[in-house]
Amino acid sequence: MRNFISFSSLRFKAMVTISALIILSSAVLGVFLFNHLRTEIKRELTKRAETTVRQLAKSCEYGVLTENRMELEDVLSALTLQDDIVYAVVQDSTGAILTQYNNIDAEELIRWIASKSFAENFISDTTTLHYKDLPDINIQVVDITFPVRTRQFDISLEDLGTTTVDEESHTANMEKIGIARVGISLAEMYNKIWSTARIIALIMFLVTLAAIVLTTLMVNVIIKPIDNLVVATERIAEGNLSHLVEGGSIDEIQRLASAFNVMVESLRMSREEIEMYNWTLEVKIAERTNELEAAQSQLLQSEKMSAIGQLAAGVAHELNNPMGGILGYAQFALEKLSKAELQDLTEKDLASQKKYLSDIEQQARRCRTIVKNLLKFSRASNKKDKKEWEDFDLNAMLNDTILLIQHQLDLGNINLKRDFADSLPMVTGNPNMLQQVFTNLMLNAQHAMPEGGQLNVKTRLAPSLGEFSGCVEIIVEDTGNGIESEHINKIFEPFFTTKEKGRGTGLGLSISYGIVREHGGDITVQSEPGKGTRFTVILPLDSTTKSGGKGEYNPESVGKDTGNESEN
């Protein structure tokens, strides 16, 4: 029941407020009541005092008149029955005490009564009332006086003897002949007041208590459902949606509880719906993923197929030309030989036949070369055999390469410029394969400059620096058509070519890339369409770094001069 103790809780606040209110009301009521009763009690006493002293005055009339002390004493003795009369005194018109009665035998009282101050009041013609405190004897009294009067009226001798005197018809001349004085103790009054007060207090207390208890119960009736709602809401926030709330007996709370339950129920249903959708969604996602994967592998497959198709087209084209020669010349020669008679064959005829056969042989060789190149491509990807590696002079190899294609370059109006670094260290690798790479690069350059142009081949050394063990750099650059930016990422891809269909298999750069990577190096390209292209080949000098990475093309390395080897 921590809520009970919590200072800020609704319950506590309600309790405190209502209790304070009840207590306040009780207090006010109590005080009010008390005051009223006290006044009443006082008034009662006063009245009694008055009555008593009046009666006394009246009773003393005869005694005072006749100065009959015995009579007066008799009268006073009747007062002894009243306990709270402290004293009663009858004085004559001079103020002298005719008779007195003390309830309390205290010297102070007697003395005070006999004192002068006591006698002062005899002057008054009406009743006087004082509250006197007699500290010496610890008594508080109400001191009340009343004049003793007698009627002085003329009674004629005739009337003497008749006892009925109409008091009112005669103009009464009341003459004061003395004073009756009574002192009534206030003690009882005070007692009464106090006991009244106590009773009131008790009643108020009990009423308050009862009220508070009842209020507590009432508050509980209201708060408890709210408390339940709070707990329920907390549970729901935690995720438990099956908790329902009881309404209790109060209408509004019940409605609240019902509404709450409805809301919870709908929340629960929504959540179930969401979960179901989630599940369905996940199923759909799984399905889609599968579909996507299938589509992707299909795409890959069809790309492969198309690549193979392109390859096949390239091969067909490459082979069909020499085959054309072979078939044509074979048919030609056959025709001629079958038509002619042996004796009719001239020297010229024989020479022709020889030529035809020679052409056939040449073309057949060409077919062989083409097929061999094709196989080289498939092998280049997997070759890790380093047995054919040797140390060789890079510049010399490049010179050889240039020599091989010099004629072709001249035909194409290509101006070649060499810029080789002196005393390059020896490079370890397969010079034949590297020759293939640079042949490919240079011929590509030529193809990019159909009208002719400038071809530069440079070599330079990047020396070792700390952990970097140094490499050689070979640059092949041209002033040709350049490569479009949308193609540049693909140029090392197998079968990618911007040449017309059939011209080139698109394998050249791919093979070159593979060979360079096998040597532990990297090949990068920079190009500006319309201006030219530059290929940069880096070959490491430290043979231990040549781990022979796979020759497959990694698109991310295009354009980066990182020289980093990345396993693909």
Place this chain on the structure above:
Amino acid sequence: MTDSKRVKEILIVDDTEVIRQLLKDLLESEGYIVSCATDGVEALEMIKEMDFDLVFCDIHMPRKNGFDTFKESRDIAPGLPFVMTDSLPDQLAESAQEAGAVTCITKPFDIDDIRDCVSRAEQCKVKGDDVTGHIHRRQENKAPRS
């Protein structure tokens, strides 16, 4: 006066030497006068300067492919028959045929096919058909040439 109905001078356009050589040998042995061009640009130059009766033109060539060569030749020599050659079936060859080339043959070809092409070209000329559909008849404007 040349016999405008017979094929006399043939132009071979192909970037592969063996094909040029083969066709040259074959056709010269048949009695035709054969000239060669290594690509479309060269071919058009030659067509401008000389009178040919038939052109064997390869589709796939550097600088200018066979189809473009054919199309541009219509401006120079509208009635000149073209036989397209290619090393694999190609859309361009079809387009050329639609545009009016006589026919298309695929390498490697039988030499009899070559001969057929020549006869077909001759037939076109005999009928006086404009193989291209153009109105001009080149024969009438042709200067005599030995």
